[in-house]
Amino acid sequence: MNSIVTQRFIKCHNKLREDNRIKSSRQFAIMLDYLPQSLSEIMKGRRDVTIELLRKAIVLYKINPIYLFTGEGPLFMSEESHKDFRVLTIVTDSNDDEKILHVPIPAQPGYANEPGDPAFTKDLPTFSLPDYKYKVGTHRSFDVAGDHMEPTLFEGDKVVCSFLDPTLWVSSIKTNYVYVIITRAEVMVRRIKSVMKDENQVVLCSDNNFYPEHTLNLGEIREIWYVRAKISPFLPSPNNINNYLAEEMFMLKQTLTNQSRLISGFEDKLNQILPPDKNNPT
Missing domain, CATH: 2.10.109.10 (Umud Fragment, subunit A)
Structure with missing residues (x-):
């Protein structure tokens, strides 16, 4: 037996035919880029309507999605409500479960x-x-x-x-x-x-x-x-964070100390190589 949504979809299809908005179920299927044979299976109660078919029918024929999913309201949307309506695109897996x-x-x-x-x-x-x-x-x-x-x-x-x-x-x-x-x-x-x-x-x-x-x-x-x-990104334990920061500070301090020693040694070598400035005795 068809789902309740499929039954409402069929009712909307039948109303479109009664009002001569579509000439046949085949035309309806072709306009929705859907196989007429598959639509026939839906109409005979052997298959449920797909989300993508519903989406296309809502856009093209202004079928009321509120009616489809809740049974409330008119079968079709007015021009004003359809203008404000925005189609929500969804993605499904091979089992037709929404992702x-x-x-x-x-x-x-x-x-x-x-x-x-x-x-x-x-x-x-x-x-x-x-x-x-x-x-x-x-x-x-x-x-x-x-x-x-x-x-x-x-x-x-x-x-x-x-x-x-x-x-x-x-x-x-x-x-x-x-x-x-x-x-x-x-x-x-x-x-x-x-x-x-x-x-x-x-x-x-x-x-x-x-x-x-x-x-x-x-x-x-x-x-x-x-x-x-x-x-949120996973953060390690507070103790690990504190240890990490302490280690970083120690390494930074050690780097600065080593660089200071290198600079001092470089200055000593320059003083040994360069002759003293006679105009500026030390």
């Missing part, structure tokens, strides 16, 4: 510009984590850039995040929690201090007190990711 896409610092300007471009995201590294919470929903990881979030997060740390649907931004953002905010200009890790619902704005702050708070319109935001975990 975590990592966005390193060098790739972040490109990601901010085109976060949903499959041609861009296919070159980004992917990985999986064993915890079950990373098996449900869409996740990304981002390198932390700069010192805005010190001492909570340092440059080079990685944050693992879950996707926050745009329809839930106003209602589900947790104040004083850390999020990754994607605008057209940058990828930034900030703490959301407050949500101003009437103004449709959020107030962002850094853990580093050097940086002031600033306000951002929700219309400027492309994606919001809720930070669930961080991955």
Whole structure:
């Protein structure tokens, strides 16, 4: 039996045919760059719809993703809601399990510009984590850039995040929690201090007190990711660090002492080789 998402997808397909927006299931499959035979298997209940097929149908026919995944709302999006909708590109393994896409610092300007471009995201590294919470929903990881979030997060740390649907931004953002905010200009890790619902704005702050708070319109935001975990470089024990620093200081002091001796010896040899200055007797 088809999954509930596949059943809703079939219902949307049938509605498209009723409204004469498509002439046939074959045309529907070809428009979505999908094999008509495979679509026939879906329609007969022998196969479930794929994530990629859903993505293409949402973009081309404005099928409402909220309806597909929750059963709520209309089958299709309005022009206004479709204009604001952004397709979230995902990567799956051979078992169709979704993987975590990592966005390193060098790739972040490109990601901010085109976060949903499959041609861009296919070159980004992917990985999986064993915890079950990373098996449900869409996740990304981002390198932390700069010192805005010190001492909570340092440059080079990685944050693992879950996707926050745009329809839930106003209602589900947790104040004083850390999020990754994607605008057209940058990828930034900030703490959301407050949500101003009437103004449709959020107030962002850094853990580093050097940086002031600033306000951002929700219309400027492309994606919001809720930070669930961080991955930091492993540091040896404090005792080992202290021993290492003491050894470094000792070696530095020894090097300076040896160099001072060499310079003194060099000066003595110069005095022996060069004749004394008669105009400046010592």
